[in-house]
Amino acid sequence: MFSLLIFVPLFIVMLINMPFGGIRKSAYILAFLLALAQIVFTLLAFFTPLSPLSSGRQDILGNFFNFRIGVDNLTLVLLFCIGLTLLVTLLTGREVVVDQRQRFNFVNLLVIAMAGLNGIVLAQDIFTMYVFLEIAAVASYILISFQKGILALEAAFKYLILSAAASVLMLSAIALLVLVSGDTSFAIISQALRDGSGGFPVKLALGLFVCGFAIKGGIIPFHGWLPDAYTEAPAPVSIFLAGIVTKTLGLYTLIRVVTVLFGQAAYISQILLVMGILSVVFGAWMALTQNDFKRMLAYSSISQVGYIILGLACGPGWGLAGAILHILNHTVFKSLLFVNSAAVETKTGTRNMDQLAGLSDRMPVTSFTSIIASLSAAGVPPLAGFWSKLLIIIGLWQAGFKLVAVIAVLASIITLGYLLSIQRRVFWGKLGSELLNVKEAKGGIMISAVLLAAIAIGVGLAFPFIPAAMLNSLSSLLGG
């Protein structure tokens, strides 16, 4: 069944490009239904009992095409995030991308990217994963620059060049692994790595992987492309990139490879800790100094992704569960903040926060939902972000990385600081005369903002009631 998540999008891309009269017009609707279907499908799957990854669901189509796919709770979380972000991107895109021709291209690219992202999370084979990764990446280069703004083209080019480097690193690592184990499937590689002593080629492969994924995920010190790409991309594309693309391309892959393939080798924790804490602190620090709404959010993404890396560094246990939960939460609150920035940008025509003020009365929904997102991002209870950060901090403390835990906690004060500065500069204060006619954003932007805010509140409130078994299944991903 799950392989349909890859094939149906591909089929739809072919369908909407057929030279029949009416089909182009329904492209948007089809993509929308696709996103909705994915959300419903993963929710249904989530609430049916699931065996662990090692005996992952193999299905008929997968056998037929001879690539292995498998599903566990991590996959389901990611699939849900992909569906959700796609939905929100489409809703926002409806308001922002008004030209019919551009919108058609936009929808096409999104659906291709979706197939790629679904493929990455479902793949049980390192080379398959790499292929889908490239599909998603190529689609996102074009998405950044499809409106052909000069700055957007520059940002996309930067991303392309750095990603090319990442591809080289990842391919070399895959080659090394095939050398050691003789196969590309996760199960066989992880078995081979466990049997062997893990000599130099293995360590080298792991290092190459970490660097490659870190570029894709925008983790410091490999983050150079990210602020430009997030800032210059069209508003809905920023949501898509920040919400899910970097997360799947960089973080999901990292989690899979580190925990499943390499069995959370001890030496990797140190590297991850350093990269994680650097991202957390410098991302937050850089965000503090920004005037551009979206650029601040971009640096904030780097910082939040750092928390996920820290959770991963703790290894199986609450840290890892927190990391996975933070992927979901970050998707929700960062997409929400980008939706808010899209609302402000479309209505006022600027992203420079120094030129804005007092919008809370003019845009009450945007203002309220941005508070929810900000507080969730800063880890203020009872919102969802609090719980994932709490799990990560407890995980760090229990793993003995106490200093890192302290720094990570203190960094959340900087997070709150810059997010409050958005509130102060954009939504509070006196309304300037040139902003008197600003109205609340409408339609798709509103629906997405309210939907995401409801999820951020709902997950936060529901968290204490989730069964311990579910947390445990997230915290013990070690397959094979």
Added chain:
Amino acid sequence: MRTEATLLGIVFIPLLGSFLLPLIGRLSARFRNYCALGLVLVTFLLSASLIGKVLSGQAITVSQQLVFGFSTVFTADGLAVFMASVASFISLLIVIYSFGYIDHYDHQSEYYFMVVFFLGAMMGLVMASNLIFLYIFWELTAIASWRLIGFFREKNQVMRADKAFLVTFFGAVVMLLGFIVVYQQTGSFDYATIKASLNGGTLSNLAVGLILFGILSKSATLPFHTWLPDAGVAPSPVTALLHAAILVKIGVYVFARLFVATFPIEQIWHTVVPIIAGVSAIVAAGAALVETDIKRIIAYSTISQIGFIFFGLATGNMVGVAGGLLYILAHGLSKAGLFLCAGIVEQNTHVKDINRLGGLMKTMPFTAIAFLACSFSVMGIPPFSGFFAKYMVFAGGINNGQIGTTIFFMAGAFMTILYLLRVFYKVFMGETGESQAPEGSASMVYTVVIFAVLSLLSGILISYPAQFVQAALLNLPGVK
């Protein structure tokens, strides 16, 4: 079962009911105000209805199995019911006062929403019986106070609201680390389970120190006090709420709850805490002596008086702790009265500088008398309740053999008399200042007179609250 429902009602009626207020406000402003009053009244009546139950030595517990192995969620014992009754009663009067004060400003719906929400969060914090729930409600109060301090939305106000939020958030996350240390030490967040696993031993000093850090930041004790005078930019009923009923009392209450009523701590803290409190009391009193802004003087007075409460609670003997708790009541009543009087003066004269005021006795006699009566209670003049409470604190200190510290605090009490009389003379007596103004509106004047009368009555009838407090303190580990 019915008492459990009452307990849940105390927390969730105001907390959830507050969300209806903005909606009701769209229909009718008047009806919304009465609904806000009604919610607070119900909260108070429910809290008061538990007094009989807890006096007979029973504690009411709401249990629910939740994630992290939480088993008890809320507990109402003597201490909790005392605090809940005091806080909700003072809030009740402050809401009545708000009818007159706030009715010509924008964003009234948000005001009532946040005030009632604030109270609900306070109730949750008071009743919480595990550390994570304590933390959640702690942060909810921070969110509410952030919105309320920034109520006027000018740049200056918002900056200070952000400051208050950031300082208390800083304290809170440090406290959260303390909770994680406790978790590491005992394997639980539940008060009862922690107590059982400590098994007569003491909490680790690291945990106590970190938690104390959070407590001191919330109750604005040196060296984290600067946000409180700055928060005086809020509307006067809000400052009254922050100082008298809710915010700064949270720190004191949590100290009483964790370190007096629940966990044994090492002896050294019974010396360290009074010294910090003493320095805070003296320094803040000195600042109050030189300030010229009426609200800042009263704010410094709060910082100073909170020191007395900490001193009482930290003595660890019956008289001292009972005195500390009674002073929460006495200080709450009289400090609320002082701020509300200051609010009348400020709103009618538009001047906050005491050097530019004078002779207001002639035009606002009721306010002047109420101010004087409340000042007497804070100074500790018999038969006002402040006298009895301070006396008991000093007696507790002497009983504990801390004669030097007690003398130090007596000097602080003397300075209290000086700065409060200074304010009274400059504002209400002497030559007529540059601004002369009539009395405030009826609901405002009634409220301050009621506070003055209550300060006196609670002194004359001190035996009733004293009996209650002593019953609440029986058999607590921190009280000998």
